[in-house]
Amino acid sequence: RTKALVLELLAAVCLVRGGHDIILAAFDNFKEVCGEKNRFEKLMEYFRNEDTNIDFMVACMQFINIVVHSVENMNFRVFLQYEFTHLGLDQYLEVGDPRVG
Template structure:
């Protein structure tokens, strides 16, 4: 049997194990699925598939996660997230698909193997930041939480987050790298979302050990009316 035939049989076996999609309207049963099959499943984006994958990612061990990453699992997730962000969220179905996709990225980052893999590739954090270009507040909240976590995790994570915000500024035609954070703070009355945004500001400012670097970052935020926004929030 050729490699291609073997892969096709594995794929058929997975679909048989999952059964018809309407047999479980909430998530695919991927409890025992191997990394290759999960990566292949990402080529069929759906809330059912993403929800099942998130559960599998959360319960996976380090070896499984490494294989999933080697099968381009994270690449496929971030590419899908970028496509979904470009659509807008005119339909509830699209908004839910976007949210379940970013929850899978979060599950990857919650593992030591996943976050190390992300820190090793500048493009991943840049792709993640581009998911902020959406009107879906729940998605933006999760992305900002992940960026804050990277800032706190290590100096490399902090540097990659700043680079990603610079990249977002360029791609989306904004004037300053922190404009995306301050614009959201200025216009949102969603309390949990505002709390997340403030945690990002803190993580960015407090990330460097050097006091002068912290002062410079704080000055950038103050220049974008951070103090006025904080006064309004009080």
């Protein structure tokens, strides 16, 4: 539940003036400090984790939608969409959970 609340707060920060840049800078910093190859890598890892609860998954999708769609520059919006596609979000959403079935 804590992770879901954190994502809800981050999403809210994205919506205030200058907040979007702060959130992206924080994820860039996290990427560098934790040695990720891609921004949002750990977030997507948690999203795909089998132990993840539905509250977190909903908060994660809301956060992703806000991060991507609160940008006015269409080229940058497409770039952000690509980042999540590159990390497997589209494939996960299309196929669903491979453990179910």
